[in-house]
Amino acid sequence: xxxxxxxxxxxxxxxxxxxxxxxxxxxxxxxxxxxxxxxxxxxxxxxxxxxxxxxxxxxxxxxxxxxxxxxxxxxxxxxxxxxxxxxxxxxxxxxxxxxxxxxxxxxxxxxxxxxxxxxxxxxxxxxxxxxxxxxxxxxxxxxxxxxxxxxxxxxxxxxxxxxxxxxxxxxxxxxxxxxxxxxxxxxxxxxxxxxxxxxxxxxxxxxxxxxxxxxxxxxxxxxxxxxxxxxxxxxxxxxxxxxxxxxxxxxxxxxxxxxxxxxxxxxxxxxxxxxxxxxxxxxxxxxxxxxxxxxxxxxxxxxxxxxxxxxxxxxxxxxxxxxxxxxxxxxxxxxxxxxxxxxxxxxxxxxxxxxxxxxxxxxxxxxxxxxxxxxx
Ligand SMILES: Cc1cc2nc3c(=O)[nH]c(=O)nc-3n(C[C@H](O)[C@H](O)[C@H](O)COP(=O)(O)OP(=O)(O)OC[C@H]3O[C@@H](n4cnc5c(N)ncnc54)[C@H](O)[C@@H]3O)c2cc1C
Numbered sequence: 382x383x384x385x386x387x388x389x390x391x392x393x394x395x396x397x398x399x400x401x402x403x404x405x406x407x408x409x410x411x412x413x414x415x416x417x418x419x420x421x422x423x424x425x426x427x428x429x430x431x432x433x434x435x436x437x438x439x440x441x442x443x444x445x446x447x448x449x450x451x452x453x454x455x456x457x458x459x460x461x462x463x464x465x466x467x468x469x470x471x472x473x474x475x476x477x478x479x480x481x482x483x484x485x486x487x488x489x490x491x492x493x494x495x496x497x498x499x500x501x502x503x504x505x506x507x508x509x510x511x512x513x514x515x516x517x518x519x520x521x522x523x524x525x526x527x528x529x530x531x532x533x534x535x536x537x538x539x540x541x542x543x544x545x546x547x548x549x550x551x552x553x554x555x556x557x558x559x560x561x562x563x564x565x566x567x568x569x570x571x572x573x574x575x576x577x578x579x580x581x582x583x584x585x586x587x588x589x590x591x592x593x594x595x596x597x598x599x600x601x602x603x604x605x606x607x608x609x610x611x612x613x614x615x616x617x618x619x620x621x622x623x624x625x626x627x628x629x630x631x632x633x634x635x636x637x638x639x640x641x642x643x644x645x646x647x648x649x650x651x652x653x654x655x656x657x658x659x660x661x662x663x664x665x666x667x668x669x670x671x672x673x674x675x676x677x678x679x680x681x682x683x684x685x686x687x688x689x690x691x692x693x694x695x696x697x698x699x700x701x702x703x704x705x706x707x708x709x710x711x712x713x714x715x716x717x718x719x720x721x722x723x724x725x726x727x728x729x730x731x732x733x734x735x736x737x738x739x740x741x742x743x744x745x746x747x748x749x750x751x752x753x754x755x756x757x
Contacts (some may be wrong), residue, residue: 392545398421399422408703411449414510422515426518448704466593523535549677553681554703574621574743575621584613601620666687667687669736685728692745
């Protein structure tokens, strides 16, 4: 089936409709276009750049992008190999973790600006299919069902105007607050992790080596990530629900702790973190849907399993899901989309690794202080 527009109303027809042009949705769209499967990718934002999204690629994500010939295109746009994980105390490095070349490691992670990742993938998709485009400003508002209750597409608002997309399969790649998941009744189990995150981005000091830098702040993790464009991303864990109380305290002593841990940041912090409004608060939770597929609907990435920022797994897991699902959709296409049973296989193939990563995050979070103290 080719992507078509009805002559009589505002209904589009496609084989696969992907909701959400994040890393999972964008990669899946590329892979399906590569296989010649008619695909429509919709995105509620007017562009590809969401305000917050993970940007640290690990070996799993890098391997997927290399496997599909995309890594070099992203590299052309710009990325940064991080050379070390460093543990700091009062301005000194107390422990370092280096890549192990005997295991084929040449860095400890890669910072990829989200626009570089997504623009490189969409540019390569356009190169495959000149008519391909992400439909921006298009919000999925509900599922379309036939008289027997089977999902046959979605309802959207495109630039505020209601429309329908008829599709053999609907992919929920629409992130942690997934509308597809909600309308398909695939409710997730949500877990709080006992902390929230203050997030800020400031220019890196001159000569700042590309690394992940960790410190312990009042028993909580403070992490700094070097970024490609000469910035430092600061992720400061604070007790869950504790931000309002924190804000009642004077700001200078609080931010002074950051400078005490990393004195070389003093000038940049003084210039760019002047009050509480220079931090963004992120409420941290993870989730796992007990079912990732129902009828002709399947979830990938954060929609199926939201991870916390710990260990930088989420973006990479979304890419891995897309890689596996593309193969399953190919099988469906070979059978002319007559059965959706194969969609259940995504969770069978990916579920246990995702659950291990979720458990690993909890372990990393609960053992951080102990691990940090062992380096003293
Ligand atoms: C602060 C923070 C730091 C993180 N750091 C890392 C990291 O370093 N490494 C890592 O691997 N992971 C990290 N993560 C996790 C990572 O960002 C996510 O796991 C990843 O973005 C998931 O990709 P996705 O494609 O599933 O969903 P998303 O990236 O959330 O994309 C979903 C897309 O769907 C769109 N959408 C939503 N609803 C609709 C709708 N109704 N209609 C149409 N479109 C819709 C959204 O606008 C969005 O563009 C971090 C997360 C946070 C919050």
